Amino acid sequence: METLSQRERDVLQSLIQIHIAMAVPVSSQAICRRHLFEVSPATVRNTMMDLEKKGFLHQPHTSAGREPTDKGYRYYVDSLMKREALTSEEKQLLRDKFHSHLKDRDTEYVFNEISRTIAQLSHQLGIVLFPRFEEGILQKLELVPLDRKRVLVIITVTSGLIKTITVEINRPSKFSNGKNKSFISRKKLKEACQLLNERLSGLSIKEIRQSIQRRLGYSPQRAPELFDFFIEEANTIFRFNSPRELFLEGRTNIMLQPEFEDHHRLAQLMEFLDKRESVISLLNRQARKQGVVVSIGSENALSQMQTCSLVTSTYNIGDLWGTVGMIGPTRMRYSKYISLLEYTAKLMNELLTEYYLA
Amino acid sequence: METLSQRERDVLQSLIQIHIAMAVPVSSQAICRRHLFEVSPATVRNTMMDLEKKGFLHQPHTSAGREPTDKGYRYYVDSLMKREALTSEEKQLLRDKFHSHLKDRDTEYVFNEISRTIAQLSHQLGIVLFPRFEEGILQKLELVPLDRKRVLVIITVTSGLIKTITVEINRPSKFSNGKNKSFISRKKLKEACQLLNERLSGLSIKEIRQSIQRRLGYSPQRAPELFDFFIEEANTIFRFNSPRELFLEGRTNIMLQPEFEDHHRLAQLMEFLDKRESVISLLNRQARKQGVVVSIGSENALSQMQTCSLVTSTYNIGDLWGTVGMIGPTRMRYSKYISLLEYTAKLMNELLTEYYLA
DNA sequence: TTTAGCAATCTTCAAACAAGAGTGCTAATC
DNA sequence: GATTAGCACTCTTGTTTGAAGATTGCTAAA
Numbered sequence: 001m002e003t004l005s006q007r008e009r010d011v012l013q014s015l016i017q018i019h020i021a022m023a024v025p026v027s028s029q030a031i032c033r034r035h036l037f038e039v040s041p042a043t044v045r046n047t048m049m050d051l052e053k054k055g056f057l058h059q060p061h062t063s064a065g066r067e068p069t070d071k072g073y074r075y076y077v078d079s080l081m082k083r084e085a086l087t088s089e090e091k092q093l094l095r096d097k098f099h100s101h102l103k104d105r106d107t108e109y110v111f112n113e114i115s116r117t118i119a120q121l122s123h124q125l126g127i128v129l130f131p132r133f134e135e136g137i138l139q140k141l142e143l144v145p146l147d148r149k150r151v152l153v154i155i156t157v158t159s160g161l162i163k164t165i166t167v168e169i170n171r172p173s174k175f176s177n178g179k180n181k182s183f184i185s186r187k188k189l190k191e192a193c194q195l196l197n198e199r200l201s202g203l204s205i206k207e208i209r210q211s212i213q214r215r216l217g218y219s220p221q222r223a224p225e226l227f228d229f230f231i232e233e234a235n236t237i238f239r240f241n242s243p244r245e246l247f248l249e250g251r252t253n254i255m256l257q258p259e260f261e262d263h264h265r266l267a268q269l270m271e272f273l274d275k276r277e278s279v280i281s282l283l284n285r286q287a288r289k290q291g292v293v294v295s296i297g298s299e300n301a302l303s304q305m306q307t308c309s310l311v312t313s314t315y316n317i318g319d320l321w322g323t324v325g326m327i328g329p330t331r332m333r334y335s336k337y338i339s340l341l342e343y344t345a346k347l348m349n350e351l352l353t354e355y356y357l358a
Numbered sequence: 359m360e361t362l363s364q365r366e367r368d369v370l371q372s373l374i375q376i377h378i379a380m381a382v383p384v385s386s387q388a389i390c391r392r393h394l395f396e397v398s399p400a401t402v403r404n405t406m407m408d409l410e411k412k413g414f415l416h417q418p419h420t421s422a423g424r425e426p427t428d429k430g431y432r433y434y435v436d437s438l439m440k441r442e443a444l445t446s447e448e449k450q451l452l453r454d455k456f457h458s459h460l461k462d463r464d465t466e467y468v469f470n471e472i473s474r475t476i477a478q479l480s481h482q483l484g485i486v487l488f489p490r491f492e493e494g495i496l497q498k499l500e501l502v503p504l505d506r507k508r509v510l511v512i513i514t515v516t517s518g519l520i521k522t523i524t525v526e527i528n529r530p531s532k533f534s535n536g537k538n539k540s541f542i543s544r545k546k547l548k549e550a551c552q553l554l555n556e557r558l559s560g561l562s563i564k565e566i567r568q569s570i571q572r573r574l575g576y577s578p579q580r581a582p583e584l585f586d587f588f589i590e591e592a593n594t595i596f597r598f599n600s601p602r603e604l605f606l607e608g609r610t611n612i613m614l615q616p617e618f619e620d621h622h623r624l625a626q627l628m629e630f631l632d633k634r635e636s637v638i639s640l641l642n643r644q645a646r647k648q649g650v651v652v653s654i655g656s657e658n659a660l661s662q663m664q665t666c667s668l669v670t671s672t673y674n675i676g677d678l679w680g681t682v683g684m685i686g687p688t689r690m691r692y693s694k695y696i697s698l699l700e701y702t703a704k705l706m707n708e709l710l711t712e713y714y715l716a
Numbered sequence: 717t718t719t720a721g722c723a724a725t726c727t728t729c730a731a732a733c734a735a736g737a738g739t740g741c742t743a744a745t746c
Numbered sequence: 747g748a749t750t751a752g753c754a755c756t757c758t759t760g761t762t763t764g765a766a767g768a769t770t771g772c773t774a775a776a
Binding site: 718719720724731733735737740741744745 | 754758775
Binding site for chain 1: 736737738739740
C-alpha cells in the first residue's frame with residue numbers, strides 16, 4: 001500500500017466526496033471552498049498534481065478539474081472513507097419490507113423484493129442471488145405422484161430450504177414396455193424414495209449429481225426403472241443454477257445516473273444484465289470472500305463493467321449461502337452502500353435462518 | 359371505417375413500409391422511387407396532403423417528409439398490411455427452443471425462455487405472462503408435511519399445471535396451546551386434505567379464495583385448527599398474481615431502436631417495465647380478446663406506452679390461458695410480428711397442452 | 717387530373733467566436 | 747522550504763452565422 005501525506009489524503013478524500021455528490025471533475029477551488037479553507041487553491045493544485053502522478057486522479061482534459069481513478073477510489077474505500085450508518089428510517093424500512101414479505105409463500109418472491117428494496121434505498125441496481133442450493137446437504141427427498149406419468153420431487157436441504165421439481169417419467173423406450181400405462185405405483189414410488197434417501201442423504205446436491213450413477217449403480221431388485229430414471233436425469237433434477245435464481249431490480253435507477261447518459265455505454269451494460277448467466281458468474285467469482293466485497297471499475301475484469309462498481313455481501317441460511325449486492329457507476333456512495341449491504345445481509349441471516357431453521 | 363381511394367391506400371402503404379425500414383420521415387420522392395414509378399412526386403404530395411388532413415400522416419416540420427400517425431398504422435394493420443409468414447428457419451428455431459426447454463423441470467423457466475426467443479426473433483422486448491392460475495379449476499390439493507411446522511401445499515388444476523406453496527402452520531396464539539410442538543400429525547393432515555378436496559375441488563382458485571370461509575364454515579370435528587388456518591391464510595395460499603409471473607426479456611433490443619435514443623423517453627419506458635405490476639395490468643386489459651391483438655401508441659392509454667405498440671396473443675393450456683407478446687416502438691414490422699406471436703401461441707398450445715394434459 | 721417548376725421553409729452541419737473554467741508555471745512571500 | 751498570488755494558456759461549452767440540402771406547397775401549364 002502506497003503511503004500518502006496527510007495533505008494528500010485530505011485532498012483525495014475531499015475530492016472524492018465532492019465528485020460523488022456532483023458528478024463532475026472537481027477543481028482546486030471547489031475543494032478549498034468545501035473543505036480545506038486554510039490553504040489556497042494553488043497549494044491544493046500542487047497536491048493534485050502529485051496525486052495524479054501517483055495514479056490516484058486523472059484529468060479529462062487540460063483545463064478541467066480532476067476525477068478519481070479506480071485506484072483513487074480503492075484507496076478511499078480502504079483507507080479514507082468513514083462508514084455511514086443507515087438512518088433509523090432506512091433500517092425500519094428494510095425491516096418492514098422483510099417482515100411483510102417473509103410470510104409470503106413464495107421464497108423466490110421474497111428474494112425479488114429484497115433486491116427491489118436495495119434498489120430503492122440505493123438508487124442503484126439491486127441484486128440478489130438465490131442461495132447456492134447445489135451446495136446444500138440433502139436432508140430429505142420425497143416423491144409425490146401427480147398423475148399417470150408425472151412425479152413431484154421435493155428436495156429438502158439441511159438449511160430447511162426446499163425446491164420442488166416436476167419430472168415426467170414416461171420414457172417409452174427403456175422402461176414400461178408400452179403396455180403399462182400407469183407406470184408409477186404408489187408402492188414403487190415409496191420404496192424407491194426410501195432407497196434414494198438411504199443412499200443419497202447427507203450428500204450435497206452437487207455431489208449427488210456427480211456421483212449418482214456410482215451410488216445407485218448396484219440397484220436393488222425393486223423399482224430399478226425408477227433408479228435408472230434418476231441416474232439418467234440427474235443432470236436435470238439436481239441442477240440449480242438457472243438464470244431464474246438471479247434477481248435484478250431497479251434498472252431505471254442506474255440509467256438515470258449521469259455516467260449512463262452515454263447511450264452506447266448504457267446499452268453495453270444493459271446487454272450484460274440481459275445475459276443473466278454472465279452476471280451470475282461475475283457474482284460467483286466475487287463472492288469467494290466473506291463480508292462485504294467491493295469491486296471498483298477495472299477490478300471487475302469484464303469489459304462491460306469497467307465503468308461500474310459492484311458491491312456484494314454474503315448471507316447465510318443455515319449452511320447455505322447466497323449473495324446480495326448492487327451495481328452502480330464507480331462514482332457511488334461506497335460509505336453508505338457498504339453499510340446497506342452489510343445490514344441487509346445481517347437481516348437476511350437473522351430472519352431467513354429463523355424462518356427456515358426454527 | 360373511413361374509406362380511402364386506391365391511390366391514398368397505395369401511398370399510405372408505401373410510406374409506412376419505407377418508414378418502418380428507414381425510421382425517418384418519408385418524402386414524396388422516396389415513395390415514387392420505391393413503389394409508385396408511374397406517378398410524379400407532385401401527385402404523391404397532393405395525396406399526402408389529403409392523408410394528412412384525414413389524420414393518417416403527420417409532418418414533424420414544414421420541410422420534412424411525413425410519418426404515419428397511430429391512426430395511419432391502425433389503418434395499415436387492419437386493411438393494408440399483408441401478413442409475412444415466418445421463414446422455415448425461424449419456425450425451426452422456435453420449435454427447437456421449445457423442445458429443448460420443455461423437458462426442463464421448471465415450468466417458469468420454460469416461459470422465460472420463450473420470452474427470450476421472442477425477443478431474439480423480433481429484436482424487440484419479449485413478454486410472456488404465466489397462465490392465469492387463479493382461473494384454473496382445482497383438481498386436487500395435496501398436503502405434504504415438511505417439518506414440525508411447515509407443510510407443502512400442492513395445487514393441481516385441471517389443465518395439469520401445478521403450483522407448490524410452503525406454508526408455516528405455527529400460529530402460537532389460536533391453535534396448539536404451546537405444548538404440542540409437533541403440531542401437524544400425518545393423520546390430521548390426511549384427513550384435512552381429504553375434506554378440503556371434497557369441499558373445494560371443482561371450483562376455480564379464485565372462487566376458493568373468495569368463498570372459502572363459507573365453504574369451510576361449518577367445519578367438522580376433526581382437525582378444525584387446520585381448517586381455520588386455511589380460512590385465515592386463503593388470501594395468501596390461493597393468490598397467484600405475483601410480479602414473478604411476468605417474464606420480460608430483451609430490454610437491450612428496445613433501447614437500440616432509434617426512437618429510444620432519446621434518453622428521457624427510454625427512462626420512462628424502463629421505469630414502466632421495472633414496475634411489473636403495471637405491465638401485468640396492461641396485459642390483462644389487452645388480453646380480453648382472442649387471437650392476436652395489436653395496440654398502437656395512444657391506443658394504450660398509458661402515458662409511458664404512447665410511443666410504443668403492444669402485440670399480444672393468447673395461448674391455452676387446457677382451460678387455462680396466458681398471454682404472450684412483445685413491445686416495441688410504434689414503428690415496427692407488424693406484418694411479421696403478428697405472425698410470430700400467432701405461431702408462438704400455436705406452438706405453446708400444442709406442446710404445452712400435450713405436455714401437461716397428455 | 718396530373719405534372720413541371722420554383723419559391724419558401726426548415727434541418728443539419730461546420731466554422732467561427734466569445735465566455736468561462738481551471739490549470740501550470742513563475743516569482744514573490746511567509 | 748512551503749505556500750501563494752498572479753497570469754498566460756488551454757480546453758470546453760454555448761451561441762451565432764452561413765451554406766448546403768431536403769422537401770414541401772403553390773401556381774400555372776399540359
